[in-house]
Amino acid sequence: MQSRESIDLDFSRYWLSLKRRWLPAASIFAATVTLSALATTLLKPSYEAEGKLLFRSPSFNLVGSNLLPSNSEGAETGDLRPLVSTQNPISSQIEVISSPSFLQSIINELELKNNKGESLKVEELEKALSLKIVGGTDVLQITYKSRNPKEAAAVVNKVMNLYLNNDIITSRSEAVATRELMAIQLPKIQADVSAAEVALRKFKEKYNVVDLSEETKSAVEIIGNLDSQINTLKAELQEANTQTNELRQKVGLDLQMASAVSSLSQSPAVQGVLAQIQDTDRQLATQRSRFLDDNPIIVDLEAKKANLQSLLQKQIEQTIGTQTKVPPGLLQIGELRQNLIKDFLQSDVQRLSLSQKLSSLYNSRTAYQQRVKVIPKLVQNQRELERKLEVAQSTYQTLLKKVQELQVAENKNTANARIIAKALVPEKPLLGQKPIILGLGVMLGLFLSTSTILFLEMRDSSLKTLKDIKEVFGYTLLGIIPLFTHKISSTHLDRESISSVVHVRDMPQSLISEMYRMIQANLKFLSSDKILKTIVVTSAVPKEGKSTVSANLAVAIAQLGRKVLLVDADMRMPTQHDLWQINNAVGLSEVLVGQAKFNNAACNVMPNLDVITAGVRPPNPLALLDSKRMTLLIEDFSSRYDFVIIDAPPLLLAADALTVSQMTDGILLVARPEVIDSSSANAAQQMLEQSSYKVLGLVVNGVADKNESSNYFSHAQEYFTPKVLTEKSKIGKESI
Incomplete structure (x- = not known):
């Protein structure tokens, strides 16, 4: 995976993850489905009874301490009126039925027992009881599940009957309490009506109010006439x-x-x-x-x-x-x-x-103008007094009417709901429980298996595919080496032969050999102005196949007739002497310290190819490699050979590769899927970029058939077929 914080929407990547983790995912899925199938065998038949209640508008409704009629403004006959406009009033009745006290009454009257023979708990009854409003209606559907079909029907019928009885009793008690409260408030409201009438009468007497609207019209007309007379008199006075x-x-x-x-x-x-x-x-x-x-x-x-x-x-x-x-x-x-x-x-x-x-x-006009100015305030005061009188009269009439209604409501025997469907004893058990459990098991299995794959992928930070490696490093891809996975009989090889396989030498007609030849061709045409003669082959971490790539690349170039020197500069863990089956007693370390000459250390392993092993491991390999002697030695190699390949240690474990690369024409970086992880790759890439080392390109080694190698080599079977190896380990699997 490219990142631990995000999932790349690449279905091919998901498919590869599934192929890598199919075994644990399939095991978890099979276990989950098996457990769900076993759970279905333990189920006992369950029965469900159903009844229905139809709600209708109550004869009265209390809001605070004031009684509001059901057919008052804002209420419609046949509908329950909730306190909140967006709330279904039947939801409140559902809460009443679901209350612990109500359910406890059902348990006590029916003497309900659980499977252990103990008295049924309220929580158990509430869990088995289902209350649902039928969409678009005022009908409440009541269902109850039980192992006993008669008990299921009895509980539903008892719930409906008990609710209706409680509703009647509650309505009567509310009516009595409300009527007594109104009987106390009625004289007070009547006194408020009388006080409002007296206040309005005194106001009219004090300000000589008869009809303020007509008075306003008359005053405006009189002021107009006075203005006309004033203008006339002004003219006459001026003339006089x-x-x-x-x-x-x-x-x-x-x-x-x-x-x-x-x-x-x-x-x-x-x-x-x-x-x-x-x-x-x-x-x-x-x-x-x-x-x-x-x-x-x-x-x-x-x-x-x-x-x-x-x-x-x-x-x-x-x-x-x-x-x-x-x-x-x-x-x-x-x-x-x-x-x-x-x-x-x-x-x-x-x-x-x-x-x-x-x-x-003038005096008359001023008096009328002052009266006109006062009239709006008088109108406001008069309206306030009239509103108070109207409110008092309306409240008095409403209370008087409701007292009469409550006297009737005290003796009513009808509830706010009625039973439209009684619960019958169910004859058949509920169906669909087993398929549901199996379906849930399958869904849970899919979820757990998918979660397992994601968890394992998130924990595994290694780069799985060629695409991941290319995206992290961003260098020029010079070649892709597929993973050799042919089965080999145990009678034809031993440990020594497996460790010494060099594909270009031992399997010259294979696809792997051709890929190495393609790499040397890409290196040849990589730079047009300067011919590459010395390169350092390294990797970010161990076990990515840098030594194998170095050996096969050296063979591929030597087969073209060019004189090649392969230098094993990995003095910490040398491998070239194992690949070529040569002695490592005298090598590069002895040449650098002057204990041996180059001619004695170099070993010709095949035409045009010489190999110099690492030699005995020194106390400080970096001190030898970062010496002037090493620089002169590489210059000498360049003069003697057409191409020099230096096998260096991994970048993140030692500074040897970076040190030697400053003396050569560049670095050839080897990376292997499922071996290198994202953090190591990022660290290596940042190290190379910050130090401005010249990276010639990238070689991806060991690309397995299970990932995108099939996209690159799908047509290779027609041209490349496996050959029989010689008796000295001519066939085997890449080990480094």
């Missing part, structure tokens, strides 16, 4: 002011003086005295022309004039008062000016009259 101002300019007097002059000119006494003074002045003028001023006649006339003037002043004061001082020239005026003054005074009187009328109209 203009006329008064014109007359004031013509008269040349203010209003007070003009009024005084008019009064004096119209006073007979004042005018008579003025006439006498004028007559006396004429006499004085005549006598002065004849006498001197000290003449007794002139003196008498002067005295007379003075008396007349004093009398005139008294008459003026009596006529207009002492506050107004009238010039002597205005005491006698002409008729024209007198008419002007008269018109001036009349115009001013008219102006004052219009001003007073206008002020009166």
